[in-house]
Amino acid sequence: MTSEEQDALFQAIVRKIPTVRDVAKLEEISLLALALMLRRPADSELLDELIRQIKAAVAEVKPSHSPESIREEMRGAARACVKALQAAKEKRLPRHLQEAAHPPAASHPSPKPKTKPIHRPDPEEASNNRVARIVAAVAGVLVLAGGIGWWIGQDAQVTDSGDTEKFVEQIVKAVEGNAPPNHMFGGELKVISMGGMPVVTAAGVPPRICAASGMRLVRKGLLSVNGVTPTRVSSAIITELCNKEEGDASIMWAPK
Structure with missing residues (x-):
């Protein structure tokens, strides 16, 4: 998914959140959007904090309250979720700053064991492993994006x-x-x-x-x-x- 596609999907989510009428769906889609926006290791602290904010917001919606109170509480929770998603977009570090803050660890040669030889994969095997990891990561993002896209489509059908x-x-x-x-x-x-x-x-x-x-x-x-x-x-x-x-x-x- 390109950065332009990610931004377009993000804006679609933000636009739809105020129309959600089910608190479980509100929490689910907000957390999915956070996971899509904050996928890099350097985003982990921000991700944890925004997850706490979203969970606290949806916890304010009490099923035992009157229908009018629940509607007001849902509006407040939706506002909080939108703000959390906007914070995710605004506060995440750009890629070049993340790479500077978390440079790849330098490799150090390991001492050779005296009895058991070290298995070193040949270049073709190493390449296959890298491709497998990349495919798995891309598949995860596509599944996440697809789930959000499905929700947007479904929600559009029920919005009056x-x-x-x-x-x-x-x-x-x-x-x-x-x-x-x-x-x-x-x-x-x-x-x-x-x-x-x-x-x-x-x-x-x-x-x-x-x-x-x-x-x-x-x-x-x-x-x-x-x-x-x-x-x-x-x-x-x-x-x-x-x-x-x-x-x-x-x-x-x-x-x-």
Whole structure:
């Protein structure tokens, strides 16, 4: 897997995490993504710390609580998992620094035993061993990536895209006038004027809807999420902004 493919897969995972409704699946996919991102020996301490953070976050979701409480706890756990994955991407050492910090050990000749000769594999055998190790490592990464890709596909099928479409339509139509006082998720919806241009503001937007609708709104105009207008726009950045604050998100959108 190339670094570009790994980054694309990582962004897809971050974008989907807020839509997960099952705590076991949330923990599983977050830990799989960490294992994909932090595979090198020098990443082991960071990996252990982020695993602890994810496990602590999902442990806050209590099955015995009310459905509304569980939804709030899942939102908090999803935000924590997204932050842990972002930390994995930002804090891992680049390859050249890892190699400098952990140079290959120098080989030292072993003393020859007096009675038993040392078995030295011929070049062909040594080459076969190296190839076997590489194949095993690559196979492990491909299986991991395939499992994550399958999850993304499955999750896309169960995510209610209809809600996202309706929300985007409600935001876009609000600038035409007669906007309802509240959007479909109950938060305040209003249209204000900034510099003579209509701007739609929506409070109380569930993070998963914020993340799912963000790129669609960006294609139609200018978007701010939780008070931040990103200079670079991607699904991963919008998802991170939607989960930046505790609770629901707020957005501002101006048409092109």
